Amino acid sequence: MLLLQLTLLFVLVLGGSSDDISIYHRAGDEVIMSCNSVNSSETSCSSIKWLYDRDMFTTIDTIVSDGQINEDSPQAAKLSLGRRCSLTITNISSEDAGAYICYYGKTYGHYTNVFLNILTLSANQSTDPVGGVTLTCTLWGYAYPYCVKGILRWLDEERDELKQDDDEVYYSRQKTCVSDLMITHQSNHSRRYTCQFVTNHEVKISADYTLVSTAAVDLTSDSTPNKIIFILNIAKICLLIILVVIVTTVQIKYRRRTGAAEGVYLYKDLVKNL
Template identity: 30%
Template sequence: MSDNNHLCLLGLIFLSSLLTGVSGVDDVHVFISSGEDVHLPCNNALQDCKSTTWIYNNRFRHSEAVELINLGEKNKDIERHERLSLGSDCSLNIRNISTEDYGSYICQQWTGEGGEQLRPDAGVYLHVLHVSSSHTEISAGLSVTLFCQLNSYPRVSCDDWIRSERIDLFWVNQAGVKSDSRYQISSSSDHCIISLNKTLLNEDHNREWRCEVTQRDQVKTSVTYTVKSSGEKTSHQSVLESHNVSIIKDC
């Protein structure tokens, strides 16, 4: 089968999986914080990863699917190929996750020359949590907004998606309190984003705020933001809770 025909067939099967769902293999949802390394499982893998192909799609950034791995070999023509690797279990490993990496990943198993698909598609949805600030340098008396955004796929109304999947996105301080009278928290229905607005006091130096994502009351991932006064860089720390697994499956 020619390369063009092979890619066309991949695209048709990929589109079919988006419209009808994956047959025989559960979809997996992975939550990760930006800057972390992620491991995307391939739940239809064979013993020999030479049959494995990984396809990526984000319909808001790409008009067509992008082939990351073709029959066990990495595609070196894509921008992020240096951050990709194939695990011994045919999983897809991505280093230093960015907000551009969120989207749908499909693991497929193909014969080499015949072009026959050996097993049903295995889908993985990657959701990326990212924190940013309205100011790069901050000091007492300054009004600062911290933004926490969950980049998710498929991109439907955030309210609908959060409600149906029982997702919660919120800010807590270092004592675990969600808010107090001095802090104002607002959210957006168009995007999965929650902002924390505060006027800084002297005692806010080195104060930590943590944005968390939970699914069915279990923490999936979180990002800690440490307030530093002018002259010191503000620090961010991504945290994956060790007692929770950042993967959920749709039945």
């Protein structure tokens, strides 16, 4: 394994030609990465190899060797080979970001580098004194430590870009490939916020997050269970009142009918006695 990595590193630095491909996906997507080193007429993947390099500070892992998935790879359960030896990864996460290197045959003259970048967007109740909700947008990739500041931007539901220290929101952090958007004043209706990754004035990928209003029932509040229990108890009381009214009405009608019938029988007895 070490010999393979050293050989590949030597080729990458001193020789060989490559196709460099950058792709962008959101967490949870299915990704298909093509290997341009494979001839279009090739039907067998017995000579294919796929390597995975998380970043420049970790060792290179062999995830496919001679057409077989390496079962020792942490990604093994999500990997499969497809048409022309393309590599498929299902349900991707931030842990799958990085460089995927494909080469075919016994030589290293031509290889394919696929750089998989993954955008994640999450929400957390802010611990800042001003309160609110914090949305965190992160771009994970092979070049993650070297992302330029400002390439992540936020839009509101009208698709207008949000600025620092806005009346409603502000950036609490924006560095490398991480940007925090703190929403300080929640409105009385649902709002959608969008995080975009932009490079060379081109939007490569974006992700939306809809923040649900807390005006009626605050689903993120610790008092939510108490509110739900209170509503259920009110519903039970109303149902009990309705049942009591129905039963009382039926009893009154029944007594009236029974009283009328008893009156008729008493009248007939009196007539007979006369």
